[in-house]
Amino acid sequence: MTKHIQNICFKAALAVCLVFLTLTVQGQVIVIDPGHGYKADGSNPDGRTDTEIATALSVGLKLRDQLNSQCSNYKVHMTRTTRNGWISISQRRDMSNSWGANRFISIHCNAGGGTGTETFWCNRSTSGTTANSNFSQEVQNRMAAGGSWTNRRSVEDATYIYHLGVLNSNNAVGVLNEIGFVDSNDKTKLLDDSWRNKFAAAYVTALKNSLGTSTCSPSTTSILIQGESYSSAPYVQTEACSDTGGGLNVSHIDTGDQISYSNVTFPSSGSYKIEYRVASLPGGGTIEAILTGVVILGRVNVPATGGWQTGWTTISHTVNINQAGTYTLRLSAISGGWNLNWLRISKVSTARMATANMEVAEVAEAPVPYPNPADNELSVRFAGTAASGKVLNSVGQTVLTLPTLASDTPIDISSLKSGVYILDMVIDGKKVTKRFIKR
Numbered sequence: 058m059t060k061h062i063q064n065i066c067f068k069a070a071l072a073v074c075l076v077f078l079t080l081t082v083q084g085q086v087i088v089i090d091p092g093h094g095y096k097a098d099g100s101n102p103d104g105r106t107d108t109e110i111a112t113a114l115s116v117g118l119k120l121r122d123q124l125n126s127q128c129s130n131y132k133v134h135m136t137r138t139t140r141n142g143w144i145s146i147s148q149r150r151d152m153s154n155s156w157g158a159n160r161f162i163s164i165h166c167n168a169g170g171g172t173g174t175e176t177f178w179c180n181r182s183t184s185g186t187t188a189n190s191n192f193s194q195e196v197q198n199r200m201a202a203g204g205s206w207t208n209r210r211s212v213e214d215a216t217y218i219y220h221l222g223v224l225n226s227n228n229a230v231g232v233l234n235e236i237g238f239v240d241s242n243d244k245t246k247l248l249d250d251s252w253r254n255k256f257a258a259a260y261v262t263a264l265k266n267s268l269g270t271s272t273c274s275p276s277t278t279s280i281l282i283q284g285e286s287y288s289s290a291p292y293v294q295t296e297a298c299s300d301t302g303g304g305l306n307v308s309h310i311d312t313g314d315q316i317s318y319s320n321v322t323f324p325s326s327g328s329y330k331i332e333y334r335v336a337s338l339p340g341g342g343t344i345e346a347i348l349t350g351v352v353i354l355g356r357v358n359v360p361a362t363g364g365w366q367t368g369w370t371t372i373s374h375t376v377n378i379n380q381a382g383t384y385t386l387r388l389s390a391i392s393g394g395w396n397l398n399w400l401r402i403s404k405v406s407t408a409r410m411a412t413a414n415m416e417v418a419e420v421a422e423a424p425v426p427y428p429n430p431a432d433n434e435l436s437v438r439f440a441g442t443a444a445s446g447k448v449l450n451s452v453g454q455t456v457l458t459l460p461t462l463a464s465d466t467p468i469d470i471s472s473l474k475s476g477v478y479i480l481d482m483v484i485d486g487k488k489v490t491k492r493f494i495k496r
């Protein structure tokens with residue numbers, strides 16, 4: 058701490074001083090360099106495969122988003138943010154130097170029929186060989202583990218001049234990582250969206266370890282999560298988004314779909330506002346937010362916005378977090394038919410905690426059958442530990458007796474005829490009923 062800041066601290070009230078220090082813990086500048094790209098006219102100056110061009114960009118965008126949500130005090134830049142954003146090697150290096158980067162990651166995919174991941178560093182970087190070599194080894198280890206790759210090597214390689222141009226004379230501690238091979242079985246993983254999230258997460262861990270985990274702090278007021286940065290979402294798709302800021306949104310969200318975001322940190326207990334950026338042609342959707350599949354936080358309804366890509370609007374609800382921590386946040390489509398661009402979680406004043414608590418209790422009591430209507434399988438979401446019960450037809454006859462089951466366990470209803478049924482359940486000793494439709 059400098060003398061000047063010490064003096065200010067001694068003179069100011071403690072609270073003011075802490076705020077000041079928080080705001081001054083800045084300085085880590087990260088530059089993400091997705092390799093290659095197409096030019097604006099569609100030409101491919103480096104002649105690389107679309108697999109490499111697309112994977113590098115996708116993983117780069119995910120890395121940016123994960124860093125922004127986890128280490129909002131880092132300043133993150135990208136050399137290319139679009140498919141047709143080709144720039145030269147020397148431009149990339151000059152951008153990094155002009156931004157004053159502390160760390161530089163160039164993202165590529167290998168070719169030549171091998172398998173696994175490898176990382177290069179350059180002994181002509183102005184930031185010194187030890188720092189570059191260590192960072193390269195860290196990226197290599199994290200990518201090999203996080204991507205379940207064959208661990209090829211971390212190496213200084215002066216022969217790959219074409220690639221190393223971005224590292225040569227780069228003032229940042231930098232690496233060039235070849236995630237996997239475009240022309241072997243690796244390709245399947247390179248093109249898989251959930252693997253791409255893991256590749257980005259591996260870079261995040263490597264960056265935090267290299268810079269020191271204490272340099273990374275999430276915003277204490279708000280985090281923004283891109284919809285498409287989910288850790289799991291089996292049945293949805295993504296598409297280009299017309300909302301402000303562009304990028305991708307999550308689409309094809311049907312009733313019963315589950316979209317999960319891992320590593321969402323709530324820095325303290327209390328009330329949080331969760332906002333969702335949505336568009337929907339028909340409206341009538343319902344989003345339910347759930348922590349690690351157990352605690353139902355609450356629901357919010359999605360209005361019709363005039364189209365799937367028009368009238369993007371922000372809807373929100375206030376929820377209560379009982380315990381600070383890092384969770385998987387799951388969005389459940391109680392009713393589908395909406396697109397999601399991003400969600401934002403903000404700490405709100407504790408004055409509303411009582412209200413939020415009541416809301417949670419109310420929602421938690423109701424079991425939710427999904428999908429509804431259902432075809433051959435029906436699951437029931439509830440907040441208790443175990444439930445038993447039966448399914449009644451429209452005239453009150455028992456048509457199925459259910460075993461004791463946990464929340465979200467699929468029930469085989471293939472024997473039921475099409476129609477309306479009553480789900481009659483006992484959850485933790487309390488009797489509850491709910492209607493569902495068999496298609």
Ligand SMILES: [Zn+2]
Nearest residue numbers: 092109165166
């Ligand atoms: Zn490349």
